[in-house]
Amino acid sequence: MKLILHSLAGILLLFLPNIVAAQSLAVSPTKLEVPTGASQTSLTVKADGGGAAVLQMRVMSWREGQDPNKLKPTRDVVVSPPVAKLKPRQELTVRIVRTKKRAVRRRECYRVLVDRLPDRRTNGQVVKLQVRHSLPLCFSS
Template sequence: MVSALTTDATVRPWRTAARWLCALGLALAAAAPVNAATPLMIWPVDPMITEEQQAVAVWVENRGVAAVSLQVRVMDWSQTEGEEFLSSQKEVVASPPISVIPPGKRQLVRLIASQPVPPELEVAYRVLIDELPAPDDQSGSPTQDETGMGIRLKVRYAIPLFVYGRGAQPFRATHSQAQRGSKGKPLPPDLTWNTVKDGKAHRLVVRNKGKGHARITAVRWGTRAPRPDVTINEGLMGYVLPNSLMRWELEAPPPGDPVLKANINGHETLVPRGE
């Protein structure tokens, strides 16, 4: 589900990455349209571009009773030492970048890879869909960041976008889910986990040494003893990009002799413990 949130109009490292991901509501259903907190529906919620495509379409439907103005941008997405970073880029463009959708209508936005990704690589982006206030909407006052950008944003939606170079394609849990017609090799993640204690807080650290991203959902502790699993996160925990790591604060310390179970890119997985 893609949900809406009030945004900052500046791009900066998000130091509360786990809470940011939760706020974006990225427990995404792979094929279903998504109804957000406002009357907008956005689908697909997991767009990808392979060498056979060079572009992908995203639909935005206005199910409200008033016209909605939107701005669509594509940002480079990276992770460094457990933090999320977005930055400007020119490799992927959105067309049209700005549109007005009348009530009951839908708008097609094409995400176009203007430059090829290096062979056998996956590159991650975030698609930011900003709902702009109507010209007569004077409610609220802009923040300092928003004033500096010259615009006051009303609502932001964000979805991931992955672009693949020649000889690569998205990793799927089963062969039947592979991209049809693609000649590339799937790029799977390679995950390990550990826990660290930071003061009184316990954090789960997941490292990805693979060439493809990991979408982590339904995370839980198991034990080698015959006891029920302990849920960590029922929905989406987050993403770990290739050659990156992410940290999430745990509500409780891990049980004794724990094993980590999770759904990784649609596949139930027992994640090995790292050193």
């Protein structure tokens, strides 16, 4: 019985790359703390997997200590570039800048969303997942 199960598992593994398109995304650092007086920071994003990766990056307003899914759009902080296409295992340094004119009072927090969008070119029976990183970003006064 074990031999049959192991044989079936082996056969399944042969066909698995055609069923699931593995995509991953590495982000560093995972928490962004901008020191007093500074208005910018950077983030490194690395795409892993077999194909090119299309990334979308945004900054959303967020209150520290609240649910990280409770976000509001903002223009107080921007990310550059907001969209990028990376080759497999390529790294990208993303710049994050606070554009708000008023000085930081106490502590201002945001979330940086980095999405790896599903590849639209794949056909057939492939599982397509969107990979998202949501990173805390805080400016101190």
